[in-house]
Amino acid sequence: MFTHQGRKRTTSHNLQIASLLSFVAGIVNVAGFLxxxxxxxxxxxxxxFFLDEVFRLDFWQGLIYFLYIFFFFSGSFLSGFLVEYIARRNSNYTYIIPTAIEGMILLVVAVFGADLILENPNGIAFTLLFAMGLQNSLVTRISNATVRTTHLTGLFTDLGIELSQLFFIREILLRKKLFTSIKLRFTIIGFFFTGGVVGGIFYSQMGLHVLLFGVVALMLGLIYDSIKLRMLKLTRKYRN
Structure with a gap:
């Protein structure tokens, strides 16, 4: 899921990472908003909102919205930088380390976020946007821009286009490829929705501690990937 790259990467791997990360994004989306x-x-x-505040000449509030954008961008930049840096040293950990960082960020917000809601709500927004920028860059890179998990606008656009193409494409191979892509879109939407439902239901009882569900999901994904990688190495060793 995290370690397979290039030709080794299959539709199954994209479905796995789409399910995991869209679920996490759904939780973050609802928990952050609530x-x-x-x-x-x-x-x-x-x-x-940034442009609106600038036109209103409220530059302080405009700066806040600019920082929202900047922190999302910074997370994306850090993820891309780490991927390139780590890939040159040990490709097995290229995507694992950024995912672990995201998990730690969500853990910090889950543990200390309740104290910041009144004192520094923008700090929570900055931190979560940074984590989602990191995740969006990570999943875009690992799936060759096939999977996006932090927002649904482009996803519904692509889904609408692909569903419309079903009325015109008749070639079997092209239709099979199209159905695979549509399945991926519905998977992302479904797990994003599921994460949102989980976040909404448990936020009333747990507050920002609900982000721990996202942390657990990320850790389980890394553990699963680690076990798969070890099994693959053992299989290759015995074959040789």
Whole structure:
């Protein structure tokens, strides 16, 4: 899921990582909004608010919205930088370390976020947007831009286009490829929705501790990938 790259990467691997990370993003999206009433998984709306505040000459509030965008961008930049840096040293850990960092960030917000909701809500927004920028860059890179998990605008656009193509494409191979892509889109939507439901239901009881579900999901994904990698190495060793 995290270690397979290039030709070794299959549709199954993309479905696995799409399921995992879209579930996490769904939790973060709802938990962040309920906690501080801000979008914490994408910056599309924040850019519009940024321009609105600038035109109103409220530069301080405009700066806050700019920082939302900046922290998302910074997470994306760090993820891309780490992927390139680690890939040159040990390709087996290329995507594992950024995922572990995301998990630690969510853990910190889950543990200390309740104290910041009133004192520094923007700090929570900055941190979660940084984590989602990191995740979005990571999954975009590992899936060759096939999977996006932190926002649904482009996803529904692609889904609409692909569903419309079903009325016109008749070639068996092309239709099979199209159905595979549609399945991936529905998987992301479904798990994003599931994560949102989990976040919404448990937020009323746990507050930002609900992010621990996302942390556990990421850790289980890394453990699963580690076990698969070890089994693969053992299989190759015995074959040789």
């Amino acid at each position: 906690a501080i009433h801000k979008l914490t998984t994408n910056v599309t709306g924040h850019f519009a």
